[in-house]
Amino acid sequence: MIGRLNHVAIAVPDLEAAAAQYRTTLGADVGPAQDEPDHGVRVVFITLPNTKIELLYPLNDASPIMGFLAKNPSGGIHHMCYEVDDILAARDRLLADGARVLGDSTPKIGAHGKPVLFLHPKDFNGCLIELEQV
Numbered sequence: 483m484i485g486r487l488n489h490v491a492i493a494v495p496d497l498e499a500a501a502a503q504y505r506t507t508l509g510a511d512v513g514p515a516q517d518e519p520d521h522g523v524r525v526v527f528i529t530l531p532n533t534k535i536e537l538l539y540p541l542n543d544a545s546p547i548m549g550f551l552a553k554n555p556s557g558g559i560h561h562m563c564y565e566v567d568d569i570l571a572a573r574d575r576l577l578a579d580g581a582r583v584l585g586d587s588t589p590k591i592g593a594h595g596k597p598v599l600f601l602h603p604k605d606f607n608g609c610l611i612e613l614e615q616v
């Protein structure tokens with residue numbers, strides 16, 4: 483069911499500083515910041531040869547990553563995003579297997595304009611999983 487690793491997301495306390503570090507210190511291909519109001523975050527994507535890094539910063543106090551940054555003030559790896567061919571079939575299989583799909587289990591459009599869902603970290607060894615239909 484899951485395919486390629488689409489991105490690894492890192493929640494950061496300072497988006498501009500993290501983006502600059504990847505651009506200069508790490509010499510990476512860093513994209514522009516983009517607000518994602520439906521998800522409560524501002525993101526920067528870094529394109530690597532084999533996947534992407536997503537830098538995440540809260541867009542407002544209601545952001546779903548506020549709790550994570552409160553517990554991890556220096557930042558940290560926030561989620562892994564795996565690609566799936568059919569996100570509704572994936573959702574139904576996960577629900578049937580007893581996994582918690584976050585929100586109301588309805589896919590939302592993510593940063594790449596594709597449907598995404600999130601799976602509770604406590605069901606997957608402490609790892610928040612995002613699924614993106616490609």
Ligand SMILES: CC[C@H](C(=O)O)C(=O)SCCNC(=O)CCNC(=O)[C@H](O)C(C)(C)COP(=O)(O)OP(=O)(O)OC[C@H]1O[C@@H](n2cnc3c(N)ncnc32)[C@H](O)[C@@H]1OP(=O)(O)O
Nearest residue numbers: 518521546547549550560584592593594600603608609610
């Ligand atoms: C533009 C979209 C973009 C894209 O790629 O397309 C994105 O990726 S948007 C990314 C931001 N959106 C989300 O993360 C949505 C899904 N996340 C959530 O709904 C929440 O973050 C949730 C429910 C995972 C956690 O919320 P919160 O921290 O407020 O709740 P709790 O404190 O009750 O946490 C429960 C439990 O889980 C642990 N936790 C929280 N976040 C993570 C994490 N990222 N990785 C691992 N574990 C996490 C937290 O520490 C609690 O554990 P406990 O042992 O009970 O203290």
Ligand SMILES: [Co+2]
Nearest residue numbers: 491536563612
């Ligand atoms: Co993501």
